[in-house]
Amino acid sequence: MLTGAILAGGRSSRFGRNKAIEIFRGKRLIDWGIDSIRPFCDPILVVANDLSLYFDVHATLVRDILSDQGPLGGIYTALLFSPHDWVFARATDMPFLVPELLTTMLGMRGNFDAVVPLLDGWYEPLFALYHRRCFPLIADVLETDERKIISFYKKIKVREVTERRWRTVDPQGLSFKNVNTPEDLDSL
Numbered sequence: 001m002l003t004g005a006i007l008a009g010g011r012s013s014r015f016g017r018n019k020a021i022e023i024f025r026g027k028r029l030i031d032w033g034i035d036s037i038r039p040f041c042d043p044i045l046v047v048a049n050d051l052s053l054y055f056d057v058h059a060t061l062v063r064d065i066l067s068d069q070g071p072l073g074g075i076y077t078a079l080l081f082s083p084h085d086w087v088f089a090r091a092t093d094m095p096f097l098v099p100e101l102l103t104t105m106l107g108m109r110g111n112f113d114a115v116v117p118l119l120d121g122w123y124e125p126l127f128a129l130y131h132r133r134c135f136p137l138i139a140d141v142l143e144t145d146e147r148k149i150i151s152f153y154k155k156i157k158v159r160e161v162t163e164r165r166w167r168t169v170d171p172q173g174l175s176f177k178n179v180n181t182p183e184d185l186d187s188l
């Protein structure tokens, strides 16, 4: 009973071309992301403004209902289309998932509105669980032209997954490895 949302509407300006469809070990980055969450998520939504490049992914394509709002707009769209209360939102440039980490996060939901790991003291908002209660609060934030993903966190109850906690299941932080540049892809 969990919706997966792969946010794939970015500009990939640091990469130079759409990194979601770059091949890594014989498979596109976006497919790595989709396949890694498949055991947990149904449906899996791929959210972007331009979906034409993703026509053949094994997921449900959902167009951003508000364009050019960045990742926060992608989370907003995913929450609107999710048939379940909880959405696991994830950037498209994160190919790996240690399953125990997501299991741990699911177990931490309680009556919180979001479950978000901390990495070097910063939130990792694109590897996080969001309850549909977040939807109207994100709408408020977007109306003010704010694009920072964590800007609505002050209005919700966030369960933080401390580094100490997540390292017990993902010691190398493999799940958070992401690709911004071609060099990042080479060094995965």
Ligand SMILES: Nc1nc2c(ncn2[C@@H]2O[C@H](COP(=O)(O)OP(=O)(O)OP(=O)(O)O)[C@@H](O)[C@H]2O)c(=O)[nH]1
Residues within 6 Å of the ligand: 007, 008, 009, 010, 011, 012, 013, 014, 015, 047, 048, 049, 064, 067, 068, 069, 070, 071, 073, 074, 075, 090, 091, 092, 093, 126, 180
């Ligand atoms: N659906 C959706 N996803 C987005 C949007 N903007 C960014 N994303 C996704 O959010 C994640 C993080 O994006 P960013 O770090 O802002 O930028 P990026 O496009 O990945 O790369 P840069 O342009 O190099 O910063 C990526 O998976 C993007 O594809 C958007 O407007 N809509």
